[in-house]
Amino acid sequence: xxxxxNKEDILLPNQAFPIRGKLLVNYHNQTWSxxxxxxxxxxxxxxxxxxxxxxxxxxxxxxxGAYDDNTCVELAILQEDMFNYIxxxxxxxxxxxxxxxxxxxxxxxxxxxxxxxxxxGIRTIAQDNxxxxxxxxxxxxxxxxxxxxxxxxxxxQEGNADIYFYLDCENT
Numbered sequence: 001x002x003x004x005x006n007k008e009d010i011l012l013p014n015q016a017f018p019i020r021g022k023l024l025v026n027y028h029n030q031t032w033s034x035x036x037x038x039x040x041x042x043x044x045x046x047x048x049x050x051x052x053x054x055x056x057x058x059x060x061x062x063x064x065g066a067y068d069d070n071t072c073v074e075l076a077i078l079q080e081d082m083f084n085y086i087x088x089x090x091x092x093x094x095x096x097x098x099x100x101x102x103x104x105x106x107x108x109x110x111x112x113x114x115x116x117x118x119x120x121g122i123r124t125i126a127q128d129n130x131x132x133x134x135x136x137x138x139x140x141x142x143x144x145x146x147x148x149x150x151x152x153x154x155x156x157q158e159g160n161a162d163i164y165f166y167l168d169c170e171n172t
Contacts, residue, residue, distance in 0.1 A: 002063035002072075007054035009065050009072035015095050016044040023134040025147050025163055032144040036131065045130075050090070052077075061089065064109050066102045073097045076106040078113055078122075085166060086114040088124035091133075107140050111169040121169040128161045142167045 002009050021038040054063075057077075066074035074097060077090040088110060093103050107122075114122050124142070126133040138144075146164030 002054075002065045002075075004054065004058075006065070006072070010052045010054055010057075010063050010075065010077065011049070012065075012072055012075045012092050012094070013049050014047045014092060016046045017130065017132060019043045019045050019129050019131075021131045022128045023131055023163060025128070025144055027147065034134075034138075034144060036135075062086075062113050064106055064113075066097070066106060068097070074102050074106060076110055078110055080117070081119075081123075083123070084120040085123035086110070086117060086119045086121075088122050091124070103136065104140060107167075111167070114169050119169070122167045124165050125162045126165065127157070128163055134163060134165075137165045137167075140167065 019039065020042045021036055024035045024037050026033045026035075060080040062078040062080075064076040064078070065072040073094040075090065075092040076088065079087040079089040081087045091103065091106065110122055114120075122142075123145070124137065126137060128134065128147075142165035144163060145166040148162040148164070151162055152158050152160050
């Protein structure tokens with residue numbers, strides 16, 4: 001866990017990720033399904049870094065870091081929520097540490113925190129064009145629970161949508 005002693009670790013910089021397609025979702029007969037649409041060319045995107053402030057956030061957020069020696073290389077931020085699911089507010093994975101199972105360990109720790117706080121599970125949001133993130137969440141047992149096509153209208157991200165993912169921790 002990240003505490004006041006290592007609070008600067010919540011400022012882990014965002015790194016580029018490939019835009020290699022979209023997760024297409026469908027809702028029919030009260031059931032979500034999905035398929036993958038691969039892009040013809042791969043582009044790269046980097047989200048702007050967030051100015052997280054530990055002191056302002058510590059009462060309603062939980063910070064989980066993964067370390068190599070004393071260097072934070074992966075970060076999960078959980079936000080207390082009024083719903084039955086704690087919100088996975090951010091998940092950052094250093095490029096050099098991807099595909100090593102560390103993000104899965106962060107999800108496992110997040111599940112422990114969710115259950116210890118009385119939540120049913122974890123919820124998060126990923127853009128439909130962040131295919132790697134969407135497929136990662138599905139591989140961890142998350143299920144699609146919603147789809148939002150409106151948030152990006154009139155922005156540089158217009159044409160993208162948010163997919164809402166839910167993980168029931170009580171049954172895992």
